[in-house]
Amino acid sequence: MVGGAGGAWAWTEREDRVAAEQAATQERAADALDAQVRDVDAIQAQAADAAAAHVATVRSDARAVLAAAAEDARATLATTEGKVADDAVRQTLATLVAEADARVAATDPAAATGTTGPHSATALRAGAAALAAADAAATAAHETWLQAEAAAAAAAVRPAAKPTARPATGAAAPSCGTTYTGPPFYTSPATAGGDGSNGKLPPESLSAISWDVDPRGTPYYLTTAAAGALERLNAAFRAQFGHNLDLDLTYRDYDTQVAMRAALGSVAAKPGTSSHGTGLALDVPELPCEYGWDTPQRDWLVANGPAYGWVSPSWAGRNGSNPEYWHFEYRG
Template sequence: MRPPGPGSVTAAAPPAASRPPEADIRRAAVTVVTVASLALGVTAGGWAWTVDRRAEDEALRAAADERVAAAALAVDADRSAAAVGAAVLGTAGAASVRTGSRAALDAAVAQAGGTLASSAVRVDDDAVRQALAAVLGAAEQEAATASAVRLRALAAEVAGAERAVVDAVAAHDAAQAAQAAQAAERAAAERAAAAASRPRATSPGAPAAPAPADRSCATTYSGPAFYTSPPTDGGDGSNGRLPASALTAVSWTRDSRGTPFYLRSDAAAALERLNAAFRAALGHDLALDLTYRDLDTQVAMRAALGSVAAVPGTSSHGTGLAIDVPELPCTYGWDTAARAWLVANGPAYGWVSPAWARQGGSNPEYWHYEYRG
């Protein structure tokens, strides 16, 4: 639209309802400035401008006027859209959106909390678990007052931190499995080498030659044979006197005489879970040698082995809270994959290698583990 010039007829303005107030204000301001400029021009000589210059200025004014009108219309459109959105959504709708966002966050927090608990001692660098714990703490603090948008952002942060822990656990388990496979290969190679070096009979029916001097993978136990004990008939629940009601047999193995391996019921349940994880990681069940030991067996072992065996009535085996794996150094010894896995992962199931039984402890026993809950 052009401003009125001398002798021109001003077109009728469109109805006020069809134009935004801001446009009218800016149009009026432009008109006033234009009229004032024309008046000044007339006073100073009016028609000194050339026709081309005047046409150019009028075109610039028209473009500016159109931009002002367009901007005003855009502001009105934005305000109208916001008003319509608020009317449609309403307070109840906004509350519903926030409720859904909070439910999504709560679900993410619950899942991540379970991952955090189950990943203890199953990552090589605990920093990822600490980061997840920090994100969970922040989400718990903000959740009560956070907006729907912030709740969704918190859920995404929790999910991302949990994914880092899941990836770390997967990497740890893969490394453990690879280590176990390498240990199994070494043990197989050692057995094959021992068999190959054993002298063979020179003729049919000749007596077998003695085993070679190198028995590095043979059992380290050289005392008399002892076996795990069944529940004590009429037991009073004291050390070495546990009745059947206090004990449960593990499901996957028995001793060489066919006696089940009994443990206190909670310890047995925890060992079942541990064995499932052990089997998944190393490819075979955990072997057992001794579990519950009654008082009579404790007395016999003390007499045969001396101070190596616990004082009768004080053994952790008498409480049903200890196991011995076979004394096979190439399978369960200090530097084996099985022991590394048990020491690293056993505590997650309540089973530990006590300090006194570790290398450098007061009575090193690589085969001994205890349930601490």
């Protein structure tokens, strides 16, 4: 029994030792595993900290952008106060500034974390963009207001320009006033079979000027001598002004003068007495005002016409008995 008992004890002792060794091994393994788990946790915690720090940095930058936009807007509000046509644009800007101030100053936990919501970097930058747009609108409204003020101030010190019915060709507006309100009359063709008296000049006593016809296609007739002189005068005129002399009427026949007298009364020459009936007179256009009083063209014609036999009669002058700046006569 003892031997048997001793053998049993020895076995049990060996078994216990093995078991203890196994337990120790398992414990070391468990410790190692715990250590590994702790390392992973630490790494994860570091990553989370880094991510949070990054989010915080981005949000901080965005908050600074919003704060700067609010500061700019505050300056714009100060500059434009009372100086926009409609204050609604400033009120919109002021509302956005107040919202921005509140978000920049927010310290509650919700404002310190998270990548979404009103305190996220995305939302803060969107707020800054909205502020900048409202700021630009207020600035534009202010500039419009300034321009209107400047225009009003200029109008206040400068008398309003009087409307003028006559076109001006130069700095000193010439006068082209005319009292004629009757129907249009045109230059006349030669009078077939005319006896040579006033308004009855036959074709053989007239010549057409070379460079123009009237709106109805009728040549501008003058006596041959007057037409030749006018050709030379026109060449000098063209050299001076770069275009031909404009004509409105030259020869007028008797029948047309009768019609004018009927239409206009004593303003028209009595039939048989008009200088246009002699083929020795021309009219330049009354309008537009190229040939009006004090125009370079009329001054040139008055000064240079006599060298070619063409004059402005004294009665047609500005202080004459019947002022007609458009009328010239050939005196040879």
